[in-house]
Amino acid sequence: MDEQTRALRAACTEFVNGDGLVRPADLLATIDPDLTVDVYGDGGVVADLEASVAELLGKPAAVFLPSGTMAQGATLRVHADRRASRTVLWHPACHLDSHEGQAHSRLHQLTGRPVGERDRLVTLADLEEVAEPAAALLLELPQRDLGGQQPGWDDLVAQTDWARERGAAVHLDGARLWEASAGYDRAPAEVAALFDTVYVSFYKGIGALPGCCVAGSAADVAQVREWRRRLGGTLFGLWPNAASALALLPERLAEMPARLRHARAIAAAVAGVPGVRVVPDPPQTPMMHLLFEIEAERFTANAQRLAEQDGIWVWPKPNLTGDPKVVRCELSVGRATCRMEPAVIADVLATLVA
Numbered sequence: 001m002d003e004q005t006r007a008l009r010a011a012c013t014e015f016v017n018g019d020g021l022v023r024p025a026d027l028l029a030t031i032d033p034d035l036t037v038d039v040y041g042d043g044g045v046v047a048d049l050e051a052s053v054a055e056l057l058g059k060p061a062a063v064f065l066p067s068g069t070m071a072q073g074a075t076l077r078v079h080a081d082r083r084a085s086r087t088v089l090w091h092p093a094c095h096l097d098s099h100e101g102q103a104h105s106r107l108h109q110l111t112g113r114p115v116g117e118r119d120r121l122v123t124l125a126d127l128e129e130v131a132e133p134a135a136a137l138l139l140e141l142p143q144r145d146l147g148g149q150q151p152g153w154d155d156l157v158a159q160t161d162w163a164r165e166r167g168a169a170v171h172l173d174g175a176r177l178w179e180a181s182a183g184y185d186r187a188p189a190e191v192a193a194l195f196d197t198v199y200v201s202f203y204k205g206i207g208a209l210p211g212c213c214v215a216g217s218a219a220d221v222a223q224v225r226e227w228r229r230r231l232g233g234t235l236f237g238l239w240p241n242a243a244s245a246l247a248l249l250p251e252r253l254a255e256m257p258a259r260l261r262h263a264r265a266i267a268a269a270v271a272g273v274p275g276v277r278v279v280p281d282p283p284q285t286p287m288m289h290l291l292f293e294i295e296a297e298r299f300t301a302n303a304q305r306l307a308e309q310d311g312i313w314v315w316p317k318p319n320l321t322g323d324p325k326v327v328r329c330e331l332s333v334g335r336a337t338c339r340m341e342p343a344v345i346a347d348v349l350a351t352l353v354a
Helices: 003-010 024-028 044-057 068-081 124-128 153-165 177-184 188-192 218-230 239-270 296-310 342-352
Strands: 061-065 087-090 111-114 136-140 169-174 197-201 212-216 276-279 287-292 327-332
Touching: 003 296, 044 061, 044 188, 044 197, 044 212, 044 239, 061 068, 061 218, 068 136, 068 169, 068 197, 068 212, 068 218, 124 153, 136 153, 153 169, 169 177, 169 188, 177 188, 177 197, 177 239, 212 218, 239 276, 239 287, 239 342, 276 342, 287 342, 296 342
Parallel strands: 087 111, 087 136, 136 169, 169 197
Antiparallel strands: 061 212, 197 212, 276 287, 287 327
16 A cells, blocks of 8 residues: 555545554554563463463463464464374465465475365365365364355364364364354354364454464463464564453454444345445355456546545455456455444445446
């Protein structure tokens, strides 16, 4: 995002996506000035956050790390080091494969094996076609690249059972577990119980400073903690980011059911807008993809006009699809989204395809 675009965004007063414009002062205000700091990740607010997340997810232990790329690669390596295989089964749109510079392979000597098709969820039938022994099965809940879709509960149980029956660990890419929990109408611990290890993020749906946790058995978490140090993640002080997460997690997690209801109300309002389609419809979690029947250049021009004339920020540029006359945007329903009535959002989206 260039400086001109940043300035235009900063001048807007309404935001359709996520929490809207969050300023540095807002994030700094989430840090308790009277907290107890950690030293190289030990003690203080970091230990408090780890204990809180372990309890929330129903796991014996948890460890705080500065990034999901570090966390998930290390966790999968721990599972592979305990098994004869270094193969990890995952969806073709897996974050580790698409956005991490092949760190799983170059740093941890893991082999990712895509299962199923990119444009749909993994199924038990897809897994049953795999004969190769695997160290782990990685499942992402919800599947971001599919608009926040997730398998039915019984299907999810069947897939995790399939992996365990074959001696593979089951790991959850739960960057948006908080949203997935609302979609299943189940507590985070009930979802996490299906998995050996769980990664959760604090800056996405929660809106805290960057950071994450991995929760699991005491033995697995102890090894991930050692890998955090080897990978340079055990900074002298991790307390600012951990404090932000600890402060925001309870209230933001409590908002997820209302965010899901708002997402579904938006989808219902958009149903009457020509040229705009919701995927999936209705939303399964507090997020969705929007398909616009318009060329990318016209979409961008309309979005800029909305910002300049009405002070409404949407997306500066859309994502391209295989059809040059259809573009895609991801709508993550956050606090800013919830401040806008669904009918108003539908009107804004209609403007984008005008």
